């Protein structure tokens with residue numbers, strides 16, 4: 595028997611990533627987008643917790659032009675995993691990172707003259723003509739050069755023979771709310787720059803502004819490319835934005851019942867004795883807790899077991915939470931429970947968990963801990979692959995489409 599660590603049985607708690615649903619979401623987004631508009635899949639922070647390499651492989655097959663990332667390490671992970679598509683680093687680079695970016699063909703946003711100059715020198719040294727994107731801040735006040743100070747920087751980029759201005763971009767601070775006043779103001783500031791570029795006959799291949807919210811609700815701002823993140827993972831950026839039928843969440847969180855306790859009236863559950871049984875109760879212990887990223891709740895939330903809601907009782911612990919299964923008599927040891935996702939006809943949504951956490955869906959997706967291994971599945975196929983701490987999925991075979 596092989597008792598090496600790479601073969602040990604998986605924990606009975608995990609996140610499940612349905613790559614078939616991801617593929618479907620990509621197809622639906624593509625179909626919704628005018629043919630000439632390119633798709634950048636934003637896969638920063640491990641593709642919002644879904645596994646960046648798995649997501650990137652599927653997205654390449656579904657026609658994504660390239661990928662948006664946040665850190666150098668994230669981009670190198672994709673390059674080393676064999677992704678050759680353009681990789682755009684969305685934030686600001688430290689000077690020391692630029693050489694890596696040029697060497698590995700990672701596209702950077704340049705936002706100030708020093709970086710332009712430094713990058714141009716590196717490009718010359720490497721004998722490369724390096725594409726850059728200029729990030730223009732049009733009111734969000736995060737990264738980028740102010741819209742009313744952008745033209746001199748554009749001149750500087752154009753003057754560098756070893757650089758080419760491939761893209762000009764901006765980012766909306768509010769694109770998924772009903773009130774689009776500020777988004778429209780931002781877009782008009784961006785358009786002033788685009789008009790100035792046209793007047794100077796500066797060709798820019800990729801003008802882009804839209805995140806998921808902008809893609810859904812600001813079709814006039816699609817330009818040459820949209821940068822969608824959360825929507826690809828099946829979560830709408832808000833409840834008031836346009837909904838595309840058929841888009842489905844890609845991630846679920848599951849655990850198996852690891853103990854069952856019978857309570858008599860007056861007995862209590864968990865740390866702090868936050869729950870007292872009023873009558874005889876049957877309680878299932880799920881081996882997942884706040885140490886896995888579940889919100890630290892008390893007597894709030896639920897799990898789906900046999901398609902029924904089992905309410906959470908007591909306070910959640912680091913590694914365990916307790917749910918009341920009195921009304922689900924068929925529930926047995928090691929039965930599967932869904933903490934986030936669908937079971938039977940019911941669903942616990944990412945938004946439901948966000949409410950428990952007093953936060954946003956983005957935060958929920960990205961904050962499941964990796965000690966909950968990611969199990970990739972493909973639609974209803976049983977084929978699975980499990981990510982392990984300290985390794986990446988590049989070392990295993992990609993999962994094929996089931997369609």
Ligand SMILES: *Cc1c(COP(=O)(O)O)cnc(C)c1O
Nearest residue numbers: 636684765805806821822823824
């Ligand atoms: C994260 C990010 C996106 C994607 O946003 P979603 O709302 O997830 O679609 C797009 N552009 C930039 C600059 C980003 O940082």
